[in-house]
Amino acid sequence: MNNTESDVVIIGGGIIGLFCAYYLMEEGKTVTVLDQGQIKDSCSYGNCGLVSPSHALPLNSPQLLLKALVWLFQKNSPFYIKPQMDMEFMGWMMGFAFNSFSGKQLEKSMKGRGSLLMDSRTLYDDIFKEHKWDCNWAPSGIHFVYSQEKSFNAYQSKDSKLAELGLAAEPIIGRELFNKEPSLTEHAYGSWFYKIDASLNPGKLLNELRGHLLSRGVQIRELCKVDTFEESNGRITEITTNHGNFKARDVVMATGAWTANLAKQLKLKIPVIPGKGYSITMKSPTVHPTCPIIFDENKVVVTPWKEGYRLGGTMEFSGYDTTYNEHRIQTLKNVANLYLKEPYTNEGVEEWYGWRPMTNNGLPIIDRSPVHNNLFVACGHNMLGLSMAPSTGKLITEMVIGKEKHLESDPYAFA
Ligand SMILES: Cc1cc2nc3c(=O)[nH]c(=O)nc-3n(C[C@H](O)[C@H](O)[C@H](O)COP(=O)(O)OP(=O)(O)OC[C@H]3O[C@@H](n4cnc5c(N)ncnc54)[C@H](O)[C@@H]3O)c2cc1C
Numbered sequence: 001m002n003n004t005e006s007d008v009v010i011i012g013g014g015i016i017g018l019f020c021a022y023y024l025m026e027e028g029k030t031v032t033v034l035d036q037g038q039i040k041d042s043c044s045y046g047n048c049g050l051v052s053p054s055h056a057l058p059l060n061s062p063q064l065l066l067k068a069l070v071w072l073f074q075k076n077s078p079f080y081i082k083p084q085m086d087m088e089f090m091g092w093m094m095g096f097a098f099n100s101f102s103g104k105q106l107e108k109s110m111k112g113r114g115s116l117l118m119d120s121r122t123l124y125d126d127i128f129k130e131h132k133w134d135c136n137w138a139p140s141g142i143h144f145v146y147s148q149e150k151s152f153n154a155y156q157s158k159d160s161k162l163a164e165l166g167l168a169a170e171p172i173i174g175r176e177l178f179n180k181e182p183s184l185t186e187h188a189y190g191s192w193f194y195k196i197d198a199s200l201n202p203g204k205l206l207n208e209l210r211g212h213l214l215s216r217g218v219q220i221r222e223l224c225k226v227d228t229f230e231e232s233n234g235r236i237t238e239i240t241t242n243h244g245n246f247k248a249r250d251v252v253m254a255t256g257a258w259t260a261n262l263a264k265q266l267k268l269k270i271p272v273i274p275g276k277g278y279s280i281t282m283k284s285p286t287v288h289p290t291c292p293i294i295f296d297e298n299k300v301v302v303t304p305w306k307e308g309y310r311l312g313g314t315m316e317f318s319g320y321d322t323t324y325n326e327h328r329i330q331t332l333k334n335v336a337n338l339y340l341k342e343p344y345t346n347e348g349v350e351e352w353y354g355w356r357p358m359t360n361n362g363l364p365i366i367d368r369s370p371v372h373n374n375l376f377v378a379c380g381h382n383m384l385g386l387s388m389a390p391s392t393g394k395l396i397t398e399m400v401i402g403k404e405k406h407l408e409s410d411p412y413a414f415a
Contacts, residue, residue, distance in 0.1 A: 134204060137200045366409060
């Protein structure tokens with residue numbers, strides 16, 4: 001068994017772990033990243049690629065709870081819960097419902113999410129000025145498209161909330177929308193256009209980041225699963241994996257939807273559950289959207305890139321179920337069929353699913369462990385890990401090296 005030592009070991013090589021590595025390495029730390037899989041196995045690989053401050057409002061709301069109840073009984077709906085008697089899941093759901101009715105919690109979530117999202121959006125601009133990474137960075141805005149006048153108008157109250165954070169959208173209706181986005185069918189009624197939002201190809205970003213980190217001396221060990229920890233005097237002294245033991249002064253746990261299970265080893269309770277989502281990537285149709293579109297009534301996203309095109313979305317609470325649910329894939333195609341003149345192609349198709357790390361208040365946890373002095377946790381980024389990653393990596397780095405934080409981190413503290 002080899003015994004490797006560095007300043008910081010990061011467990012998890014998804015987008016959160018890699019951005020923690022990026023900023024720690026910039027501060028001169030020696031860093032080792034351990035991942036049980038390979039890049040394409042993380043949730044960060046096949047997501048929709050949106051970098052979207054417009055998503056500052058949490059999912060929690062009484063209206064969504066009602067809608068979710070209806071969706072439960074529809075086979076091709078964007079939402080599914082596998083019947084289960086899991087006490088942790090039930091506790092999580094009760095917390096979600098409670099947070100949906102607490103005005104104070106909703107306000108805290110919106111502000112906390114908004115702050116991480118806007119900071120990350122700025123950091124992405126800085127990063128892409130510094131590095132000429134090939135990952136289809138497109139600061140071109142995002143449409144939230146509605147088919148019904150009633151739901152388009154109902155969205156106005158959400159946009160007004162976002163306006164409080166300086167994130168108001170431009171409403172575009174009818175002919176003006178079709179001129180701006182000729183790929184849409186007449187099924188679309190109107191769009192709320194968020195100019196501040198951007199997009200990229202997440203798999204390509206992971207590859208570029210990985211290459212950059214390796215070239216700067218960061219060790220990345222793939223297929224290296226962390227099993228257990230040695231502890232002494234409130235510190236982690238050794239990490240045991242299927243490829244030997246690792247030592248570090250500090251440890252960062254960035255294990256996404258797997259965090260609750262790993263944290264149990266350390267008697268840490270972390271309320272994160274997997275929320276499965278699907279995407280299909282293919283060769284781009286000839287007539288394709290000019291920027292990403294969210295079909296908000298159906299919770300389906302289409303993201304166009306120069307060399308490809310992705311449909312993604314749906315939320316399935318089925319634990320760590322590894323099967324492909326064909327209904328979910330079909331839902332993505334059905335929705336695209338309604339709104340897009342050329343909804344999909346059959347060339348170069350890649351079907352994918354990932355487990356979003358879901359908390360029940362919409363906020364991630366970015367904090368030092370309450371039990372271990374040298375353990376830092378960065379998880380629970382819900383549907384926004386790509387959008388929040390740079391800011392998270394920077395905050396974790398500031399916590400590890402004891403530097404003044406560039407953002408207020410209280411909203412992301414352990415409860
Ligand atoms: C369909 C879909 C669409 C999405 N669209 C967007 C979007 O447009 N914009 C956006 O911002 N977000 C989006 N998301 C959410 C986003 O993908 C996640 O929030 C993000 O990927 C979480 O990143 P992470 O690094 O925390 O987790 P992950 O990317 O899952 O990385 C965690 C890593 O930890 C590793 N790991 C776990 N346990 C261990 C262990 N014991 N030992 C070693 N390694 C371990 C795993 O192998 C994994 O690689 C979407 C998600 C889905 C499913």
